[in-house]
């Protein structure tokens with residue numbers, strides 16, 4: 001698909017666009033500099049000092065719906081070993097950018113994209129799309145379990161694509177592992193044959209995460225995963241996010257700035273399709289560089 005024409009978005013006051021510096025792989029192995037040094041930003045460091053490894057990268061990514069540019073020339077690294085939160089007011093392009101990471105934007109006929117998105121150095125446009133979506137998996141705002149049993153929901157990703165259909169017995173161990181990683185095993189282990197739709201909203205969302213994890217993704221994209229959940233379920237998902245970041249790259253879109261403070265090592269603040277500031281959570285919430293970021297995290301606009 002040809003890249004869309006790069007149009008200047010008209011802004012009353014153009015935001016300061018901060019170019020993304022390369023992530024330093026520093027001595028403490030988490031690439032965060034002072035991100036964990038204290039202040040309001042409190043995600044615990046990965047327990048095993050997991051190294052930060054860049055898995056994906058956006059270079060000059062522009063996405064338009066017809067003539068309307070929704071994301072404008074965004075450069076962004078996405079790394080395993082830390083959680084990236086995308087924040088910004090409604091309509092600033094967070095979801096559009098997130099969905100482009102596993103080419104879900106292609107499902108919207110009017111959408112076109114320019115720039116390059118790479119996964120482990122390979123242009124995702126050159127990858128087979130089903131394989132890409134297994135490697136870069138998405139959890140949506142509303143839990144969307146399939147109308148089948150708890151077990152079959154998680155086994156779905158394992159059964160897909162293989163030349164031979166594995167037996168239920170062979171699937172039990174990977175299903176248990178995925179449900180355990182999603183923090184749901186103990187709540188459902190005696191009811192694996194029950195319909196998934198009978199689970200609570202929070203359990204359904206963790207089931208969807210387990211279904212994604214069963215396919216062993218390298219990147220997990222989460223679009224407002226807690227917006228439909230109560231505080232206890234939200235807390236469980238946030239704990240899970242912090243555990244997962246050691247093994248995979250996690251990107252979360254959230255409107256909830258407290259949530260971003262709790263879980264994010266890195267934060268990308270977007271405004272009107274531009275990446276205004278990309279920095280550690282510590283910097284974004286305690287010492288933002290751009291006036292627009294200061295206004296947003298300070299609550300001057302939402």
Ligand SMILES: Nc1ncnc2c1ncn2[C@@H]1O[C@H](COP(=O)(O)OP(=O)(O)OP(=O)(O)O)[C@@H](O)[C@H]1O
Nearest residue numbers: 065070088089090091092093094095096097108110
């Ligand atoms: N399918 C679509 N067709 C046309 N325009 C779209 C489509 N989806 C999104 N847009 C537009 O693209 C821009 C960015 O939308 P997007 O949903 O990515 O923003 P967002 O920051 O995720 O917003 P929110 O926080 O409200 O979910 C908006 O102006 C929106 O109206």
